[in-house]
Amino acid sequence: MRARNLALVLGEVAGGGPLTRAALAELTGLTKTTVSSLVADLLSAGLVAEAPAARAGERGRPGVEVRLSGEHVAALGLEVNVGYLAACVVDLTGTVRARRTVRADNRASRPEPVLAALHRLADETLADVPSLRIAGAVLAVPGTVGEDRVHHAPHLGWRDVRITDLTDPIRVADRPAAVENEANLAALGELEFGSAPRDFLYVSGETGVGAGLVRDGGLLRGATGLAGELGHVVVADGGPACRCGSRGCLEAYAGQDVLPGPAALAADDPGAAAACARAGRALGLALSSAVNLLDPGAIVLGGRYVPLFPWLAPHVRAVLDERLGALRPAPPVLLPAATGPDAAVLGAAARVLRRVLADPASLG
Amino acid sequence: MRARNLALVLGEVAGGGPLTRAALAELTGLTKTTVSSLVADLLSAGLVAEAPAARAGERGRPGVEVRLSGEHVAALGLEVNVGYLAACVVDLTGTVRARRTVRADNRASRPEPVLAALHRLADETLADVPSLRIAGAVLAVPGTVGEDRVHHAPHLGWRDVRITDLTDPIRVADRPAAVENEANLAALGELEFGSAPRDFLYVSGETGVGAGLVRDGGLLRGATGLAGELGHVVVADGGPACRCGSRGCLEAYAGQDVLPGPAALAADDPGAAAACARAGRALGLALSSAVNLLDPGAIVLGGRYVPLFPWLAPHVRAVLDERLGALRPAPPVLLPAATGPDAAVLGAAARVLRRVLADPASLG
């Protein structure tokens, strides 16, 4: 029905830049009449805006371009991580309209005060943009999640925390914030704000090593939301002990505590280069398994791997070429992430915006 | 629009067994009027049939149950494998209406004569069920595929074979057969004809080791259709050489040539038990990586692993428990496949039927 067609038209506007009604009719296969009616609805909902056509020297009446409007609808992205809290407001055009971060050692605190502090941060951030209507909120957490709860976030010390149960849950548009894994959201952030292609595996090198697979703009979440745990993929049977209690996991080779700082590498420290070689080879082995299983179009190294990329990438590529050469035409390209440490908060906001674009009728 | 609602109603009938129009209205949220009109369309298309309600001792007018009809629409499943060709016709209810297999050593032949023989087999099989309207055909091949071509099937010796290019392509309803990987289709076959849950990783132990992930009734295919190559997932860095040119792949530990025959195991051969332990441990390691990345709801061992299941499973489970215990509430359940070597042909037919159920309007 019309909800579907609204999403179809809005999707074309979001994907293909500013378009006239005539061009939209061509692209969607709908008639000009229908497109006009749908665009009128989108205009009154504040989702799109008109702009005089920037066109020169062509025959015929110039069309009016329809583009996403950043002036009305926006989304709230939130993040709780080991060393900080973050909040941001992103409008429909992808422009960051407000952003706040506070440093905090959340390992030492219980969930309630941490979420209360996040609540204050969210309120302050929202106060910066009083004119925007917030369509929803998503919270990024480094751990496993489901629906409205954090199952287990080892680095925060959280276990089975229902955020809607807290005395004063963070609500936007009468609905509580949804929770999602940090690596998954960072992947979405890279999709929306980075330079990655439409189909890639994002590798998040943070306190742990996670991954998020983006396919056709959607995320692979797994049966219980636990997909993408790249950090505990087998690198060597009987290898070094890992924090998880097992042996030979990727995290034991390429986790944050065994990686050299960029400073050591810039100083040409031979020990640091050797550590990168070891981590790069291990990453290559784990990623070769991931490529065999998931067949991503590209691999994007994010988080703490970004500054180390020049030292890691040659080793990763060497192992991928070696292990995948005979199995496929070419291994997927390996790229550094274009987004920084804020990829996850931005991705959290992006997830809300994707929902709005996919179902504009739900806004009213 | 109505195409969507037709699929909605048909989906409920297919999923939830026979249902009355009133029950369908309840389930779909549509009005009884709309459901009646949609069911009338489905009846005239021959997709569903009416049956007098089997109900006893309840008040009120008894409803007429609507169920899938096996009398009109069916699908053709085809398979080319190393040692045989197979074809089957499956109707909408999932009943196999015709089935033929011929043994053939396809390693020795070029693609053209093999596909010509398959064409004859398909024609013979279709001649057994002249009253059924065939909605489409899918061909299962042990190798990597894309759209209408086989990219590389190492065990057949095929490379870049376009099946629509052959002089007399296999056509059904004016469209050529689609091609799909054998392990993926076997997964679908297990979903439709086996006892597996709705969400699982199917492991196909055939000449190579492949896997197919079923999620919500759909298949994970990957960016280039190469997903599910479990056979070359890393088990041990620097392990034994694999046919692919690399080292330490699962196939080198648990491929067909290193597995004992069931006869040796039944005779309590200690060497055979040791080989199963080694293969089971390797499978466990590779599957632990797969679970960390994909988070399947269950794992189903199929193909040649079925008769070996009692000897393999304890070792697989032990490794999964050991490696996943701390990371998730419980590892996914490990089950033997309920379907036999015909899982892939049946799955090929099932894929056609899924298309019909998802878009009944396309049949006319």
Next chain:
DNA sequence: CGCATTTAATCCATAATCTGAACTAAAGGT
């Protein structure tokens, strides 16, 4: 046995929405 009750399914008028043709609007070319 007849009638109220209950549930299933259809009939019919209404409303929403997409379509297609005709029409108006706004530009360039001659």
Next chain:
DNA sequence: ACCTTTAGTTCAGATTATGGATTAAATGCG
């Protein structure tokens, strides 16, 4: 000025979902 070209709207018509009333077919009770 006037024709051509392209954009967008108006208006009648067709399709399809909705909601209430009606008919159909069973059970239960007097």
